[in-house]
Amino acid sequence: MVGMIRVLKMIGLCMGCLMGMGVLFSVAAVGGFMYLNAPPESLSMPDDRELGLGRTTIDDPVKTTQTCFFEVYTGESAMSVGRRLKDAGMIRSHYFWYILSRLDKGYIKAGTYRLELPASQMAIRSILVTGQQFLTRVTIPEGVTLKKIAKILEAAEICDEDAFLTAAGEEKIRAAYQIPGETMEGFLYPDTYFFPRDYPASLVVKAMADTFFRRIAALPGMTGMVEVNGKALSPEELYQKVIIASIVEREYRVDEEAALMAGVFYNRLDIGMALQSCATVEYVITEIQGRPHPEILYSRDTEIQDPYNTYMRRGLPPGPISAPGAVALNAAFNPIRKEYLYFRLVDSTAGRHYFSRTFDDHIRAGALYVKGRSSS
Numbered sequence: 001m002v003g004m005i006r007v008l009k010m011i012g013l014c015m016g017c018l019m020g021m022g023v024l025f026s027v028a029a030v031g032g033f034m035y036l037n038a039p040p041e042s043l044s045m046p047d048d049r050e051l052g053l054g055r056t057t058i059d060d061p062v063k064t065t066q067t068c069f070f071e072v073y074t075g076e077s078a079m080s081v082g083r084r085l086k087d088a089g090m091i092r093s094h095y096f097w098y099i100l101s102r103l104d105k106g107y108i109k110a111g112t113y114r115l116e117l118p119a120s121q122m123a124i125r126s127i128l129v130t131g132q133q134f135l136t137r138v139t140i141p142e143g144v145t146l147k148k149i150a151k152i153l154e155a156a157e158i159c160d161e162d163a164f165l166t167a168a169g170e171e172k173i174r175a176a177y178q179i180p181g182e183t184m185e186g187f188l189y190p191d192t193y194f195f196p197r198d199y200p201a202s203l204v205v206k207a208m209a210d211t212f213f214r215r216i217a218a219l220p221g222m223t224g225m226v227e228v229n230g231k232a233l234s235p236e237e238l239y240q241k242v243i244i245a246s247i248v249e250r251e252y253r254v255d256e257e258a259a260l261m262a263g264v265f266y267n268r269l270d271i272g273m274a275l276q277s278c279a280t281v282e283y284v285i286t287e288i289q290g291r292p293h294p295e296i297l298y299s300r301d302t303e304i305q306d307p308y309n310t311y312m313r314r315g316l317p318p319g320p321i322s323a324p325g326a327v328a329l330n331a332a333f334n335p336i337r338k339e340y341l342y343f344r345l346v347d348s349t350a351g352r353h354y355f356s357r358t359f360d361d362h363i364r365a366g367a368l369y370v371k372g373r374s375s376s
Contacts, residue, residue, distance in 0.1 A: 036096040039118030040089055066117045069196050069203070072128060074110040081108055081128070091121050100125055111135075114196050135194040140208070142190040142325035143249045145287050146183060149323065153204065156195075163201035173202065177209050178235040186242045186320025187212050215326060219333050239319075245332035246320035247310075250279030253351025257343075258327050260355055262335035264343055273341065275310035276302075283321040284308050 082097030109131035138156040146168055154161040168184040188208035252258040278297050284306045285291045302311040307318050340355040342362035356362045
């Protein structure tokens with residue numbers, strides 16, 4: 001009987017030990033989970049396009065918080081997302097992120113997300129799984145200038161006007177796209193975009209430039225990103241074509257006339273004749289001098305001394321004068337070359353122009369007009 005009691009006591013002690021170990025293991029597991037799930041003790045995130053990040057800092061009297069825009073790429077794996085979050089300093093462990101992804105059957109959805117940091121891994125994952133993106137629709141019309149794009153973006157609360165103009169002139173961004181000019185004027189494609197509010201201006205510029213080069217590559221005759229009919233274009237040659245496209249954009253009203261207009265400008269360049277584009281004079285008046293958009297150009301307007309005035313200066317202006325759309329870009333890359341050296345608006349309602357070979361014929365066509373006011 002005494003032996004039996006001793007055995008029962010031994011069993012009780014063993015059970016107690018096992019229960020104690022179980023409790024300790026549970027506590028350790030919970031502690032480990034809480035530690036890995038918690039945000040890093042300090043945030044030191046890079047503002048890096050390669051990580052799909054944009055960042056703004058928000059001052060808080062109690063603690064420092066940051067708003068980060070994180071992009072999940074189409075078809076990206078959970079492990080890849082976790083690794084980029086870890087590299088950005090937003091989570092402690094991408095392995096823990098992967099474990100959460102295995103336990104939670106919800107799928108991360110591609111898109112751009114606004115994250116308020118610091119945040120736990122579960123909180124970040126919840127946002128990426130729900131797919132709730134805070135995006136604002138904004139339309140950039142064809143033919144607008146950088147300054148007008150900046151105003152449109154600020155009005156939509158996408159980014160600050162001055163910040164956008166600064167980003168559009170950053171040497172690092174221009175070098176990335178091999179733009180010879182001083183700004184990205186002409187290389188930001190006019191289209192409808194969806195951006196988060198308070199988005200970094202540099203990422204807005206890059207998104208619009210990326211769209212521009214995708215659209216260029218899709219033009220008829222383009223066999224590569226900067227190749228026409230198999231011939232590679234230098235950055236300077238591409239720049240010249242974009243300048244022509246930007247002028248055509250501000251001149252044409254009827255799609256089928258755009259390529260003819262481009263042909264006129266190329267013909268004039270070939271013989272050393274001034275382009276005499278009314279659109280370049282309008283650019284000088286509105287964008288450089290800051291005056292209202294003219295409805296009619298007078299002789300005194302065409303005599304303004306400015307490098308962008310193609311009545312006073314032969315050759316191309318220093319840079320593009322607008323954001324050309326698909327029609328104007330196609331016209332510049334695929335012009336219709338006839339013997340025309342002149343064109344003049346003859347039907348302001350239909351937007352039709354008269355094309356001519358001689359100056360006398362051109363004079364008979366009527367008064368000078370410029371394309372109507374663009375969105376501002």
